[in-house]
Amino acid sequence: MNMGRLVMPVWQVILVLNLTLAVGLGLGYAGWGRRAEALDREFEAARAQVERLERERQACTTGARAGQQQWEGRGVVRAIYPQLLVITHEEIRGLLPARTTSFRAVSPTFHESVQVGDPIRFSLRGTVVDDAAVVAVELW
Amino acid sequence: MRLFLLAVLWVHLASSVLPMGAFFMLVLAGYSRISTARQWDQTVVAWSRLLVLVAIGSGIGWLLLRTAGFENRLQAALEPRAVWHAVLDTWPGLVWLARHGLLVVLTAFLAMRANVADKRDWIAARGEALALAALALVLMSGSSHAAAITPGTALAVAVDATHLLGTGVWVGALMPLALLLRAASRGAGADARPYAVRAARRFSGAALIAMLLLMASGVMNALVQIESLAALVGTTHGRLLLAKLAVLVPILGLALMNRTRILPALSGSAGRAAMRRLAAFVGVEAGLALVLLALAGAMTLSTPARHDPPVWPFPFRLSLEILTDVPATRWRAWLGSQLAVVGLVVLIASFLVSRPRALMRAGALALVATGAGVGLLPLVVDAYPTTYRRPPLTYHATSIASGMAVYREHCAACHGATGAGGETSAPPPLTSPSTSRRHAGELFWLVTHGIPQRGMPGFAERLGEAQRWDVINFIRALGAAEGSKTLEGQVELDRAWLVAPDVSISVGPLAPGVLRDYRGRRMVLLVLYTLPASRPRLIELARTYDVLSVTGVEVIAVPTHRAADAIRELGASPPVLFPVVTDGERDIVATYGMFAPGAHAEFLIDRQGYIRAIWRAGGGGIQAQVEKLNEEKAPAPFPDDHVH
Numbered sequence: 011m012n013m014g015r016l017v018m019p020v021w022q023v024i025l026v027l028n029l030t031l032a033v034g035l036g037l038g039y040a041g042w043g044r045r046a047e048a049l050d051r052e053f054e055a056a057r058a059q060v061e062r063l064e065r066e067r068q069a070c071t072t073g074a075r076a077g078q079q080q081w082e083g084r085g086v087v088r089a090i091y092p093q094l095l096v097i098t099h100e101e102i103r104g105l106l107p108a109r110t111t112s113f114r115a116v117s118p119t120f121h122e123s124v125q126v127g128d129p130i131r132f133s134l135r136g137t138v139v140d141d142a143a144v145v146a147v148e149l150w
Numbered sequence: 151m152r153l154f155l156l157a158v159l160w161v162h163l164a165s166s167v168l169p170m171g172a173f174f175m176l177v178l179a180g181y182s183r184i185s186t187a188r189q190w191d192q193t194v195v196a197w198s199r200l201l202v203l204v205a206i207g208s209g210i211g212w213l214l215l216r217t218a219g220f221e222n223r224l225q226a227a228l229e230p231r232a233v234w235h236a237v238l239d240t241w242p243g244l245v246w247l248a249r250h251g252l253l254v255v256l257t258a259f260l261a262m263r264a265n266v267a268d269k270r271d272w273i274a275a276r277g278e279a280l281a282l283a284a285l286a287l288v289l290m291s292g293s294s295h296a297a298a299i300t301p302g303t304a305l306a307v308a309v310d311a312t313h314l315l316g317t318g319v320w321v322g323a324l325m326p327l328a329l330l331l332r333a334a335s336r337g338a339g340a341d342a343r344p345y346a347v348r349a350a351r352r353f354s355g356a357a358l359i360a361m362l363l364l365m366a367s368g369v370m371n372a373l374v375q376i377e378s379l380a381a382l383v384g385t386t387h388g389r390l391l392l393a394k395l396a397v398l399v400p401i402l403g404l405a406l407m408n409r410t411r412i413l414p415a416l417s418g419s420a421g422r423a424a425m426r427r428l429a430a431f432v433g434v435e436a437g438l439a440l441v442l443l444a445l446a447g448a449m450t451l452s453t454p455a456r457h458d459p460p461v462w463p464f465p466f467r468l469s470l471e472i473l474t475d476v477p478a479t480r481w482r483a484w485l486g487s488q489l490a491v492v493g494l495v496v497l498i499a500s501f502l503v504s505r506p507r508a509l510m511r512a513g514a515l516a517l518v519a520t521g522a523g524v525g526l527l528p529l530v531v532d533a534y535p536t537t538y539r540r541p542p543l544t545y546h547a548t549s550i551a552s553g554m555a556v557y558r559e560h561c562a563a564c565h566g567a568t569g570a571g572g573e574t575s576a577p578p579p580l581t582s583p584s585t586s587r588r589h590a591g592e593l594f595w596l597v598t599h600g601i602p603q604r605g606m607p608g609f610a611e612r613l614g615e616a617q618r619w620d621v622i623n624f625i626r627a628l629g630a631a632e633g634s635k636t637l638e639g640q641v642e643l644d645r646a647w648l649v650a651p652d653v654s655i656s657v658g659p660l661a662p663g664v665l666r667d668y669r670g671r672r673m674v675l676l677v678l679y680t681l682p683a684s685r686p687r688l689i690e691l692a693r694t695y696d697v698l699s700v701t702g703v704e705v706i707a708v709p710t711h712r713a714a715d716a717i718r719e720l721g722a723s724p725p726v727l728f729p730v731v732t733d734g735e736r737d738i739v740a741t742y743g744m745f746a747p748g749a750h751a752e753f754l755i756d757r758q759g760y761i762r763a764i765w766r767a768g769g770g771g772i773q774a775q776v777e778k779l780n781e782e783k784a785p786a787p788f789p790d791d792h793v794h
Contacts, residue, residue, distance in 0.1 A: 020264045021274030028278070086658035086717060089725030096727060100660050108660070110727055126725070127718030129658045150659060 061104055069135050072145070081105045081134045081142065084150060087124050095120060095144050097132065105139060114143040123147065152451070155215050159447040162208035164440060167314075169198040169205070169256075170287050171322010173280035178323070178356060179330065179349035181269045186342035190333055194326045198279070199260045205286075206253050213237065213246055242293035252286040287318050295454050299374055309370045316364035320357050321443065324436035327353050331429035335422050343425070347416045350428065354409050361405070376455040380538030384460025387452045394445045401438050404431050460538045462591075467533035468526060471587045479528040486525015493517030534595035541590050543619045544791045545626065547653040550744075551737035553624025556617050560609065569628045577604065586629035590793045593622045626793040627651060631744040639765045641775045646760035646786035650676075650753070651741050655706060656733035658717070665706075669759045669788060673703045673779060675772060678739055680710045680749040681719065687750065687768055692726045694773075701776050702757070706731065708738045710749060758785050 018026075065079035074080065085099030088110060098110040113134060124130060129150035136142035172194050182188065214227040217236040226232040237243040259279060266272040288311045296310035297303060327350065333339045334346035372382075372391060382388035408431055415424040452458075472479050497514035500507050543549045558567070565571065569580030578585065585593075597618045600608035609618060634648050653676075656662040668674050675698065679688060691698075691705055698705060705728035709716045713735045720726045731738065742753060746766040754763040754772065756779050763775050 019268060020266055020271035021268075024274040024278045084660070086660060088717070088727050090722065096725060098657055098660065098727075098729065108663075110729075125718065126720075126722040127658075127715065129660075 058104075065104065074135050077137055078135050079137065082131070083134065084131050085129070087126055087128045087130055090120070090124065090126060097130070102134070105134070105142065116143045116145050120144065120147055124149070156444070156447055156451055158208050158211045158215060159450065160444045162205060162212050163443050163447050165201045165205035165208060166287050166290070167318050167443065168322045168325065169201045170280065170283035170318035171320070171324070172198045172326045173276055173283055174319050175323035175326040175349070175353065176276045177273070177280055178352050179345065181272045182342070182345050184342050184345055186333055186339040187345050190330050190342070193329065195260065199257070202253055202257050202260065202283075206250060206257065209246065209250050209253070216242070241297070245289055245293040249286045249289045252282055252289070256282040256286065284315065284318060287314050290314055294450065295375060296371070306374055309367045312363055313367040313371060316360045316367065320360040320364065321436070321439040323353060323357070324432050324439060328429050328432040328436060331425050331432065335425040335429060343421065346425065347421075350413060350416065354413055357405065378538070380460040380462055381455035381458070384462050384538060385455040385458040387449055387455040387458060388460070390445055390449045390452060394442055394449070397438055397441050397445065401435055401442070404435050408432065459540065461535045462533050462537045464533060466530045467537060468529045469531040470529065471584075472529050472531060475584045476528075482528045483525045486521045486523070488521070489524060490518050490521030493521055534592055536591040536595045537589050539591035539594060540794065541594075541619045541622060541792045543616065543623060545623055545649065545651050545793050547651050547737040547741035548734070549620045549623045550627045550651055551740040552617070553620035553622070554740055556613060556621050557624050560612065561621065564606070569625065577606065580625050581629050581632035586626070586633070590622050590626070593625060594618060597621060623793060627741060627744055634745050634761070634764065637761070637764050639763050639771060639775070641754070641762045641778045643778060643782060644784065646756060646758060646762060648761040649789040650755045650759055650761045652791070653738045653741070654734050655729055655731055657729050658732055662733070665755070666759065666791070668704060668757075670757055673757055673776060674755040675703055675705045676742065676753040676755060677705060677707045678710055678742055678746070678751045679707055684750045688720065688726065689724055691728070692724045695728055697773070698776070701773070702780060703776055704728065708735050710735070710739050754779070756785070758787070759789050760786060
């Protein structure tokens with residue numbers, strides 16, 4: 011039998027190999043690369059979820075309603091009203107960057123325990139930024 | 151160790167560049183059935199096979215040495231875990247892996263001795279080898295200095311990749327071309343002479359394009375990595391580039407002669423002799439190109455010029471500021487520039503006329519030289535090795551206040567408390583525009599070594615380096631304070647020049663911020679206040695804070711006295727909600743007090759970080775000035791964080 015006829019010429023072999031490589035890399039990225047990116051995003055979302063659940067668990071142990079979370083912050087008291095505390099605070103993880111914010115105060119007795127200018131640690135409870143209220147305050 | 155590293159890098163660079171160029175030369179010369187050409191093809195492929203193996207070997211050596219460098223201990227080079235970590239967990243390691251993967255594939259490809267007698271097979275085989283070698287070379291830019299540039303990483307890497315590709319095409323192809331020319335110039339190689347002539351002509355065209363690409367990408371690389379003339383002549387990286395250019399000049403001369411003289415003579419009657427000469431010259435060019443690669447390797451190992459403090463090598467520099475300070479120099483500069491322009495025009499004209507060229511050119515050069523002498527000599531000023539050093543400390547209130555204390559102790563006796571001169575001696579005022587325009591590095595040299603002929607002592611022994619830079623920051627602030635006397639409570643549109651010294655803003659025990667954080671986001675009204683006199687004004691600001699805040703202004707209050715209790719001291723009614731500095735106020739008051747020394751002062755700082763208005767007693771009418779700034783169409787660029 012004449013084997014020569016069955017052997018592909020070198021240029022065809024090279025072409026096929028390069029095509030395989032290009033298609034392999036392309037499909038590899040389309041599949042695995044994009045999947046890796048999606049997994050990264052999922053991982054971040056899961057981590058945020060875990061942190062959220064942790065805050066909810068913390069809120070739950072202190073008698074909060076279901077779905078409420080608890081955040082911890084540090085800051086300086088700037089103004090005190092019967093229902094409101096204005097605090098210049100550091101970043102509150104998962105809620106706010108460092109700035110001055112007014113928070114609803116759940117207990118009207120807070121204004122007796124702190125004064126303007128006091129450095130404090132405080133706990134917030136709520137479902138979103140707008141309904142987060144100060145539930146505990148202690149001097150820093 | 152460094153020399154060994156350079157040697158390994160050079161071998162790796164050369165053995166990566168040469169095969170790529172070799173396959174490029176083969177593809178460029180084209181397929182041929184002539185026996186001398188086929189023999190040349192076989193020789194080049196055999197050499198390339200060997201060089202790729204050398205590239206892999208030296209690449210492994212390079213990796214081991216780098217691992218030892220990363221881990222900072224020599225034995226790490228022999229620990230599989232350390233090497234594994236360097237390859238898989240670092241970006242340069244991954245690039246290394248990709249490149250060497252390609253080199254291994256290329257080795258395997260070259261090891262397969264497939265039958266390429268057919269033209270299409272030959273083109274495919276050589277083209278494939280070229281593509282693999284080129285890819286392995288170009289990927290090198292992924293872990294070069296260019297990859298560390300942000301922003302614009304992609305552009306910098308693309309430019310660097312172009313530079314590498316140009317190098318491969320030009321440097322790598324020289325040696326195979328010399329081999330072909332030598333083979334064809336021999337008696338036995340007569341059959342390949344037309345083939346060799348065609349190859350040389352094609353290479354000449356390709357090399358011209360490669361050289362233009364190399365120069366363009368080289369200039370772009372240099373602009374990004376070197377940035378200034380001082381960095382070019384004053385740093386190792388810059389000087390290596392100059393050395394590279396110095397080697398490039400004879401190469402270009404040779405290339406020009408080959409292209410214009412020898413190449414046309416190849417097909418003439420003395421073609422064989424011309425071919426032999428061309429082979430020798432191309433060989434010399436290739437040798438010089440290898441020197442270039444060694445210098446490029448050394449540049450890779452050196453710190454990029456932009457990160458290295460330059461050491462100015464000349465005792466003089468040119469200063470355009472002289473034109474402002476000494477009006478008499480203006481006419482000389484004008485006359486000199488005109489003479490030089492006329493000289494250049496005559497020089498250009500000499501290319502257009504047939505005779506008398508030599509005379510015209512000599513005259514033109516004489517005019518340019520005279521023009522330079524007349525125009526440039528008055529601009530020459532003294533310079534020192536540290537003239538272009540950038541201060542390591544930013545223009546920050548803490549540094550300025552420390553500088554003020556050092557100044558009062560060591561400098562005020564001669565220079566006076568305000569820098570205008572002391573009672574017994576009269577050095578030039580430190581607040582004069584000419585002092586303000588001096589480079590910070592120049593002042594650093596003068597403070598360090600003194601000016602013996604004028605009786606100023608050096609302070610290298612008495613003051614630490616940081617203290618000397620503090621004094622320079624203070625002297626800059628002195629000059630700025632002097633210039634700011636005309637600045638009042640009215641914003642002048644599009645005239646931002648007074649840089650606001652940075653300050654730390656500490657409110658209670660919270661993590662402190664800095665003034666610079668507001669740049670590009672909000673204006674700042676910095677208020678220095680003293681109680682009880684400032685109370686009415688603070689109450690007014692507290693009441694209008696919401697309006698100011700909405701129009702883009704942050705108010706930052708700084709008490710002029712001990713401030714730990716400052717917030718409590720201001721009281722609860724009306725509530726003061728803007729930041730009140732409770733720590734580090736002394737430095738801020740000392741620094742900003744230089745601009746406005748009263749008990750109450752207000753500074754309006756725009757979004758770019760420039761002081762635009764100063765109220766030296768009380769404040770008021772701020773809203774109108776804020777609106778003016780909000781209407782400004784073309785804000786000034788952000789000021790440098792360091793004085794210069």
